[in-house]
Amino acid sequence: SESLDALFFFSVFLYLLFFSLQLYMSNVRLRLCVVVFVLLAIHAEQIQFGVVHDDPASPLSNQIELGITAAFAEFNALTPLPCNRSLELLPASASWGTLSAQIDTLVAKGIIGFVGCTGEGAIQATSQRAESSGFPFIGPVSGSAALRQPFVPNVLPIRGSQSDEGIALVQQLRVVQGLQLVGLIYEQSFADRFAVDTIMQACNATGLALLGTIGYNSSKFSSDDLLGVNRSLKSLLAQASPFVPEALLVIARESVAAKVVLSCRQLPFLAGMTFGILSVTDIAGFSALLGNNTAGVMLSQVVPFPADASSLFYSKYLTALAGVSNTTAPSPASMEGYLSGRVISAVLQQLKCEQTVSSVTLSEALYLRCCSLAVDEISIGPFQNQSYGQGLRQVWVANGSADGGGNNSISFGFGLVGEATLSFLPAGSCNATVSQLGPKAVVFGQSVVLSGPSAPNGPPIQAGIRAAFAEQNEQGGIHGRMLRLVSLDDGYVVGPAVSNTKALLSRGVYGLIGYYGTSISNNVAPLALQARVPLIAPYTGTTSLRGPGTYVVNVRASYSDEVYALIRYATATRGLTRISLFYQNDAFGQQGYDALVAALAAINLNVLSNGSYVANNVAVAPGLNAILADASPFTPEAVLLFAVGAPALTFIRLAQVALPGTTLYLCPSVVGEGFVNNFQTNYTKM
Numbered sequence: 001s002e003s004l005d006a007l008f009f010f011s012v013f014l015y016l017l018f019f020s021l022q023l024y025m026s027n028v029r030l031r032l033c034v035v036v037f038v039l040l041a042i043h044a045e046q047i048q049f050g051v052v053h054d055d056p057a058s059p060l061s062n063q064i065e066l067g068i069t070a071a072f073a074e075f076n077a078l079t080p081l082p083c084n085r086s087l088e089l090l091p092a093s094a095s096w097g098t099l100s101a102q103i104d105t106l107v108a109k110g111i112i113g114f115v116g117c118t119g120e121g122a123i124q125a126t127s128q129r130a131e132s133s134g135f136p137f138i139g140p141v142s143g144s145a146a147l148r149q150p151f152v153p154n155v156l157p158i159r160g161s162q163s164d165e166g167i168a169l170v171q172q173l174r175v176v177q178g179l180q181l182v183g184l185i186y187e188q189s190f191a192d193r194f195a196v197d198t199i200m201q202a203c204n205a206t207g208l209a210l211l212g213t214i215g216y217n218s219s220k221f222s223s224d225d226l227l228g229v230n231r232s233l234k235s236l237l238a239q240a241s242p243f244v245p246e247a248l249l250v251i252a253r254e255s256v257a258a259k260v261v262l263s264c265r266q267l268p269f270l271a272g273m274t275f276g277i278l279s280v281t282d283i284a285g286f287s288a289l290l291g292n293n294t295a296g297v298m299l300s301q302v303v304p305f306p307a308d309a310s311s312l313f314y315s316k317y318l319t320a321l322a323g324v325s326n327t328t329a330p331s332p333a334s335m336e337g338y339l340s341g342r343v344i345s346a347v348l349q350q351l352k353c354e355q356t357v358s359s360v361t362l363s364e365a366l367y368l369r370c371c372s373l374a375v376d377e378i379s380i381g382p383f384q385n386q387s388y389g390q391g392l393r394q395v396w397v398a399n400g401s402a403d404g405g406g407n408n409s410i411s412f413g414f415g416l417v418g419e420a421t422l423s424f425l426p427a428g429s430c431n432a433t434v435s436q437l438g439p440k441a442v443v444f445g446q447s448v449v450l451s452g453p454s455a456p457n458g459p460p461i462q463a464g465i466r467a468a469f470a471e472q473n474e475q476g477g478i479h480g481r482m483l484r485l486v487s488l489d490d491g492y493v494v495g496p497a498v499s500n501t502k503a504l505l506s507r508g509v510y511g512l513i514g515y516y517g518t519s520i521s522n523n524v525a526p527l528a529l530q531a532r533v534p535l536i537a538p539y540t541g542t543t544s545l546r547g548p549g550t551y552v553v554n555v556r557a558s559y560s561d562e563v564y565a566l567i568r569y570a571t572a573t574r575g576l577t578r579i580s581l582f583y584q585n586d587a588f589g590q591q592g593y594d595a596l597v598a599a600l601a602a603i604n605l606n607v608l609s610n611g612s613y614v615a616n617n618v619a620v621a622p623g624l625n626a627i628l629a630d631a632s633p634f635t636p637e638a639v640l641l642f643a644v645g646a647p648a649l650t651f652i653r654l655a656q657v658a659l660p661g662t663t664l665y666l667c668p669s670v671v672g673e674g675f676v677n678n679f680q681t682n683y684t685k686m
Contacts, residue, residue: 189217
């Protein structure tokens with residue numbers, strides 16, 4: 001730059017002037033002072049960023065610093081140099097004392113911000129200083145949600161969060177590959193707890209059954225302790241029993257993650273397992289640890305994978321890296337450091353030259369001035385509520401190749417997942433498989449009414465399921481395994497139904513099927529969701545079990561659809577307008593009430609009158625009397641029955657006398673063979 005050159009030559013001129021004066025005054029101190037003046041004058045034009053590490057000598061720390069240095073060198077080579085200010089990275093020295101002392105020393109040396117710190121201790125100490133003193137902290141090498149949510153002042157994460165990485169891998173396993181059963185192993189000091197919770201939510205949202213979760217302490221593993229890994233796998237498989245995961249998500253250091261993969265490959269029944277590994281920073285080293293076992297291994301990353309020729313960012317990174325080290329191979333870690341350095345470069349280029357570059361102006365530029373922060377094709381924000389501090393919302397996923405790594409390289413094909421979001425599965429995407437569940441029968445559990453006033457309704461459901469299973473078993477079952485139904489009686493009472501379900505789940509049933517009634521199904525559905533076991537074909541039309549995020553597989557139409565069909569027939573075909581309701585006084589009956597009100601409102605009609613009864617109670621006369629009293633002086637032309645079993649039959653017999661000219665409409669849920677036989681010859685206006 002012209003001003004920097006002028007300053008340099010002016011300083012040299014002063015130095016030569018005073019040097020010539022030594023003919024008259026031999027003063028060594030004076031010459032030294034002039035040299036210091038020259039150096040300080042040049043140094044004052046540099047913008048310094050500090051970096052602190054838990055382990056400054058680690059490969060990760062070195063690679064992050066290399067990437068930042070490459071980005072700074074790229075900035076310093078610009079012609080003209082923006083505002084005549086060059087960038088310099090100032091690493092802390094372990095000899096300066098504790099992490100806090102190292103940070104104090106960097107601040108005293110005149111840095112205006114921190115960048116690229118590694119290690120939990122260093123990141124925590126630096127973020128605390130950033131919040132308390134206003135120093136911007138850019139690109140902490142961490143996927144922790146604590147640095148992102150809620151928004152943390154003065155901290156600008158660059159890499160994507162572990163949560164987004166977990167979501168991306170869950171989507172790949174469930175939506176792309178169609179897998180259904182997964183386990184999770186995570187290192188407690190390495191994994192972000194929020195990420196673990198998010199992975200569980202993502203599994204629920206996509207229908208990926210999380211069979212087991214194991215968190216372990218780092219002290220369990222040494223560099224050669226394979227036994228600790230095997231113990232954790234054994235615990236995970238015990239949780240999953242009698243099922244076996246099709247895939248395993250791993251959040252751990254690369255050395256431990258490799259041991260998990262290799263241990264599973266040695267077990268015949270796990271040899272074909274798929275793995276999703278989060279946050280691998282040394283792909284080459286990880287590949288070397290796996291050897292010829294990279295097939296079926298997926299990696300998530302927060303920067304484009306090395307060798308992505310389609311990425312403009314990657315192309316510039318290669319050029320910048322070669323400018324500072326022509327012997328260092330590309331790596332995700334140095335690329336991440338380069339991305340953080342590029343963010344600083346982009347922000348500084350937006351500052352006006354007349355501004356004093358300080359921690360205050362830099363923070364203001366980071367969070368207020370930049371309407372959009374991007375590096376080539378990579379967007380850093382804003383994402384939510386026009387705020388930064390969320391990090392990348394892009395995740396790159398790589399699938400391992402079958403030929404293995406070899407020679408410290410890895411042969412991964414990769415594909416961009418894009419912005420990670422939870423999504424529900426589209427209809428028809430379920431690819432059920434039980435081929436990896438072992439040699440036992442595939443057992444389904446059922447709690448159903450087999451006794452009490454509503455007893456006629458349960459056996460037909462049970463018989464139909466058994467007939468379907470017998471038909472499939474005659475054809476060889478499912479992958480050679482026989483289907484079996486275990487039914488328990490609940491008497492159409494919620495309490496026993498819940499107890500039965502817990503007992504069935506404890507026995508490891510593959511699914512729940514054929515439950516009878518709305519109240520029972522509503523109370524059982526959360527148990528199925530918690531156990532990640534499907535609740536198939538509950539005998540209810542309730543809308544409460546038809547939204548996303550449940551493990552319910554509905555077969556029958558909804559109550560609303562049934563009511564709409566009946567009312568359309570009664571009004572449009574029969575011309576009836578005075579319609580009353582008799583319903584069971586619980587969640588089941590409320591569904592009918594709400595549906596009837598909505599169906600009549602659509603054609604500008606109202607419910608004429610209504611009456612109710614208590615479930616399993618044949619004392620229905622008060623309900624019938626309420627219908628008659630509320631309708632007076634009119635008489636209902638039709639009564640919609642949302643009633644079951646003996647109470648419904650009792651109401652029909654009473655209505656035959658009290659309402660001889662009234663047509664009764666029943667939802668099909670009340671119709672069983674015995675029920676039909678009881679009234680079909682005695683009451684014809686149905």
